[in-house]
Amino acid sequence: MAAETHWQFSIVPGCFLQSEPSTDASTFDYVSSNFGLIPRTYPTDDSLPANATTTTTITNWDRFAHHLRTLNATSDPSVRYKILFLGRHGEGDHNVAERTYGTEKWDSYYSLLPSDPTTNATFHDAHLTSLGKSQARTAHAAWRAQLPHHIPTPESFYVSPLNRCLETASLTFEGLGVEGTQPFRPVIKELLRETIGLHTCDSRSTKTEISAAYPSYIFEPGFVENDERYSATLRESNSARDKRFRDLMQDVFENDPMEVLSLTAHSGAITSLLNVFGHRRFDLETGGVIPVFVRGERVRGGLPVMRVEPWFSL
Known part of the structure; x- marks a missing residue:
């Protein structure tokens, strides 16, 4: 990307219920609502393929996908539209511990430990619980249920390097029977991880360990053996996390020409992505998925300076 340009993002409204202010995130069910797709017509419907002329052969996903591609x-070449399916990992051992001990005690004490002193559950690079695995399988079933309705399936798959996301992505997409999943070979992106520092659950395994557990996965160029970003004494601020995800999206929009993307990540990561895109806050349950229809425009000038709070200690 030329140094004098950057990508500016905005949300395309009116396509998904999650972007509507009237939708209550605390009660919303992406599975029963067809991922939140709003049934509607589009100004591009007139150019749908000639052999798809009746409402019985044109699905709501057909209309949306045709609108996106059109x-x-x-x-203008400086503008790109993408649909990003943001998936949160299923429940992990660390989620159970926070619920058990309370957020205050979790943040100040338990999150700093390598494992739970009571149950011996591992916190370092936490794994999915049985419920978490079930939630990922629910996402798999949700995708499978939409395939007959022609949901546009991801052309690029990205995943956080933390184990709970690596496993969630595998359970969600492997065996789905769509291009890119046989074998399933997502790209592991270092910047796609959760808030960095202090919490041992947010410290990743080594590249060698990840490769042994997920041999088909692809490491992005420059992915190093050890976790050089994690700090045991400092934690990333929310604004620093937002900047990290702004940088990640600059990379994705500049270098990935695909229109439909899947990103398997974390609650904090998705919060920052929605901030970067100008989307309303929408908290996902563990295992939840939110589609985000994004317009990116390459504009002149360097990236605006962000006010970033420094990393902090307890």
Whole structure:
């Protein structure tokens, strides 16, 4: 990307219920609501393929996908539209511990330990619980249920390097029977991880360990053996996390021409991504998925300076 340009992001409204202010995140069910897709017509419907002329052969996903592709085909070269399916990992051992001990005690004491002194559950690079695995399988079933309705399936898959996301992505997409999942080979992105520092659950395994557990996964260029980002004494601020995800999206929009992307990540990561895109806050349950329809425009000038709070200690 030229040094004098950057990507500026905004949300395309009116396509998904999650972007509507009237939708209550605390009660919303992405599975029963078809991932939140709003049934509607689009100004591009007139150019749908000639053999799809009746409502019985055109699905709501057909209309949306055609609208997305038409926007990209007819827009200025400096503009790109993408649909990003943001998936939160299933429940992990650390989630259970926070619920058990309370957030205050979790943040100040238990999160700093390598494992639970009562149950011996491992916190370092925490794994999914049985419920967490079930939640990932629910996401798999949700995708499978939408395939007959022609949901646009991801053309690029990205995943956080933390184990709970690596496993969630595997359970969600392996065996789905769509391109890119046989074998399933997502790209592991270092910047896609959860808030960095202090909490041992947010310290990743080594590259060698990840490769042994997920041999088909692809490491992005420059992925190093040891976790050089994690600090046992400092934790990333929310604004620093936002900047990290702004940088990640600059990379994705500049270098990935695909229109449909899957990102398997974390609650804090998804919060920052929604902030970067200008989307309303929408808290996901463990295992939840939110589609985000993003417009990116390459504009002149360097990236605006962000006010970033420093990393902090307890």
